[in-house]
Amino acid sequence: MAEQQPLISHLLELRTKVLKAIGSILFVFMCIVYWAKDIYHFVSVPLMSTLPTGGSMIATEVTAPFFAPFKLTLILSFFIAIPYVLFQIWSFIAPGLYRHEKRLIAPLLFSSTFLFYLGIAFAYFVVFPVVFGFFTSVAPEGVQIATDINSYLNFVLKLFFAFGLAFEIPVAVVLLCWAGVTTVEDLSAKRPYIVVAAFVIGMLLTPPDIISQTMLAVPMLLLFEGGLLAARFYRPKPEQQENETENSIIPKD
Numbered sequence: 001m002a003e004q005q006p007l008i009s010h011l012l013e014l015r016t017k018v019l020k021a022i023g024s025i026l027f028v029f030m031c032i033v034y035w036a037k038d039i040y041h042f043v044s045v046p047l048m049s050t051l052p053t054g055g056s057m058i059a060t061e062v063t064a065p066f067f068a069p070f071k072l073t074l075i076l077s078f079f080i081a082i083p084y085v086l087f088q089i090w091s092f093i094a095p096g097l098y099r100h101e102k103r104l105i106a107p108l109l110f111s112s113t114f115l116f117y118l119g120i121a122f123a124y125f126v127v128f129p130v131v132f133g134f135f136t137s138v139a140p141e142g143v144q145i146a147t148d149i150n151s152y153l154n155f156v157l158k159l160f161f162a163f164g165l166a167f168e169i170p171v172a173v174v175l176l177c178w179a180g181v182t183t184v185e186d187l188s189a190k191r192p193y194i195v196v197a198a199f200v201i202g203m204l205l206t207p208p209d210i211i212s213q214t215m216l217a218v219p220m221l222l223l224f225e226g227g228l229l230a231a232r233f234y235r236p237k238p239e240q241q242e243n244e245t246e247n248s249i250i251p252k253d
Contacts, residue, residue, distance in 0.1 A: 014092060017089070017091065020088050021081070021085040024084045024085065025077050028081050032073060033073050035073075036070055036072070039069065039073055039076060040068060040149075043153075044152065046128035049129070050129065050132040050133045050136045052145065055136075055144070055146065056146060058146045058148055059148065060150075061150065064149055064150050065149070068149045068153050071153065072153055079117075083113050087109070093105075104174075108174065108175070111171060112168055116165075117164075119167030119168075120160050120163060122167070122219065123156075123160055123164075124160075126215070127159065127212060128159075130212075131207065135209075159205075159206065162205035166205070166219065166223070169224050169227055170224075172227070173224065173227025174231045177231040184228050194221070198217040199213065199214075201216070202215075202217035
């Protein structure tokens with residue numbers, strides 16, 4: 001373990017890390033804000049491609065055509081800067097970790113970033129076409145579909161976050177088992193309850209239709225099984241933990 005430092009030193013270091021993380025998000029934003037309208041158009045493609053002939057999106061507020069792409073670009077900047085933000089978190093907590101903990105956290109940071117991006121990609125390329133195609137196909141005859149751009153943005157961002165976080169399940173399972181909160185065997189025994197919980201979470205995080213609910217719940221269950229498999233290989237060795245703990249409490253000359 002690293003030597004203890006005064007609280008003020010930790011706070012100053014934390015402030016530096018936070019400022020660097022925020023600065024990275026703003027830097028990415030400044031680099032891509034010029035293409036804000038193109039970015040919004042790209043995100044709107046899954047809906048636009050399913051609209052009937054003559055269908056379009058509308059803006060019900062005067063400022064919406066400007067602020068909707070602006071808001072989307074800012075959030076996209078955060079998504080892009082996530083690896084650097086996580087690196088700042090890692091560099092702040094790393095001095096307080098044991099050697100075996102550092103070996104675990106590094107791959108988990110990489111995998112959590114990858115899984116978050118994978119969840120967003122799954123929502124965009126798989127879920128959106130199916131969900132929007134379903135909603136537009138069941139519209140009553142004579143109803144013209146014209147979605148507000150702000151409403152659409154809020155809808156897709158909600159699903160992006162829902163799928164991005166849901167795809168972090170393997171990381172959560174590994175961490176819980178590693179920390180001793182639970183075990184692989186215990187989670188395996190509770191599989192029926194987890195199946196029910198996955199569909200409940202899918203119902204709460206997605207629109208009120210069985211299609212999107214199922215398309216979130218099924219990947220969650222598959223990722224849960226993947227997390228159980230990974231947790232079997234990331235179990236700390238008891239003797240290693242004991243040795244490192246003893247070494248950390250032995251006073252140095």
